[in-house]
Amino acid sequence: MAITNQLMTMLMSLIFLLRIASFASSLNLQTGFYSNSCPNAESIVRYVMKKALIREPRSLASVMRFQFHDCLVNGCDASMLLDDTPTMLGEKLALSNINSLRSFEVIDEVKEALENACPGIVSCADIIIMASRDAVALTGGPFWEVRLGRLDSLIANQEDSNNIMPSPRTNASALINLFEKYDLSVKDLVALSGSHSIGKARCFSIMFRLYNQSGTGKPDPAIDPDYRKELNKLCPLDVDQNVTGNLDATPVVFDNQYFKDMVGGRGFLNSDQTLFTFPETREFVKLYSKNQSEFFKAFVEGMLKMGDLQSGKPGEVRKNCRVVNARHSHLLLEKEHM
Template identity: 70%
Template sequence: MMHALLIQFLYLLFFLQIKTTAAAPTQLRPGFYAQTCPAAEKIVRDVIIKAMKRELRSAASVMRLQFHDCFVNGCDASLLLDDTPDMLGEKLSLSNINSLRSYEVIDEAKEALEQACPGVISCADIIIMAARDAVVLSGGPNWEVKLGRLDSLTASQEDSDRIMPSPRANASYLVDLFSQFNLSVKDLVALSGSHSIGKGRCFSIVFRLYNQSGTERPDPAMDPKYREKLDQLCPLGGDGNVTGDLDATPYVFDNQYFKDLVSFKGFLNSDQTLFTSAARTRKYVRYFSRDQEAFFAAFVEGMIKMGDLQSGRPGEIRRNCRVANSRPLHALLET
């Protein structure tokens, strides 16, 4: 009798859990946590400040998490989930492995928020807040973020591999990709300006230096002196994990990135082709290289639009950004 009651209780617990996580997400809006956790945005920004004091490069790493999360089934922190025996997550996908960093910064923000307001702030919203703060603290524009997202219950390495672009991608491919998310050519070029800060790996550019398009020759769309500099940094057969600056001011969020592209000094192929291979992207690269305020305004608009991407799937507020709260029924029965 007691065993039967226990089984019934566990089934009830399971279905209540599903009902809670499957609720329709609240409409995203600024000030979503004004009543439930008014200090949320300050807490996140303080964590980003501390992270940047430890390592200035962490700003670029944190900012990039938004793009890599939102493009794969919406902004739901699926990116942050660790692999489990039943799930291959996104951290080891082709575009993320040995590339994305600073997951621990989001962990620190989550821990601080859980102490202040337990069970209130989603990891997905932390990514959005942290990305904005990383830009602001690097000298870039400020904006009001819309909040109220739920965290996904699962992740998919396969989806990440299918969706996320390679550093070898060209402008036409990127235009088509971004259009799938209702992001315009202007959005694409402005959001590519996220490479105003940060570094890239030699692994991502050796083909440009030594075998562009299978020619066994360097990319002709590269300033010769800049290529010589990269040859020294990334020799053929060298360490692919050595990093180089994505633009000439890698710790300052500005429009130098676009000036570098106009000068044929883009680090990544996917960046340089925005200027060299497509007139529809070239005009925005040139425009932003001349007008930093226009770039800032377009970047903010693009980040907000990207932050609106949602999957519509069930979600929850994770207690730990690396692990989903919900457990399958067999796990509940085993406890």
């Protein structure tokens, strides 16, 4: 009898997982996805983001970049929001995320508000997409209709995040190769790099540019001399490398100043300035530095394309963005021992 019950449990678990996988693989993202199931979803997200802007303007830049760190690692599935467990290393401590990604509490706040209004309906993966869009719009950038209907992953993968996400030292050629893997063009790369129009980065990310570019023991020659003096004061050799500097001259306004700064040799990160020094990307930098509307248009196109990335793996709508739902944890453990 016990064996029969165990077999039935295993069979039901397998059927359930297959059903989830089938749903995930046939997922069809669309605008207005929650118009019936949670009609106020997008306005709720925007309201919480407005509160976050008032409380700490920098938090919007942090949340906006969640889309990049989530979608490029096995698709837009909120895997990066999962906390570590005894059996899983999450992505929060991955090389590109540790001491860098912040403001997870804003997503927690959004999720709580949505769960109060529409329990179990809106996925954390969709929250990232909506919150990223609102972070841009609320700081002066474009607004666009987002495609929704994603599922949340059941696992995270720190190793994949380490292997995929670029470092601040990355050059334009490596960035182009990375984006090509996701069918994102050179134009998409340059426009999406404009996410650095808002926010800050740590001295840790530029020490090599200031003091040992490419192992030469000298600063990066692409840095404007006056700007290098500013950075030397901000980030001397003995600095606490968690000290932060502005990514562009207007760090709380989403505009095309980021591209103007690069043309002037005032890009903060190596991965930014290299977009102007590299021939294949330079013309887009120059275009966007002169024409903000072209930048906005290309940025929206890039965000939509990146937001469409999916893994096709089983998923769910998490009740808490930091942990998988209890039932699915149980099913996954059973699957591992089958």
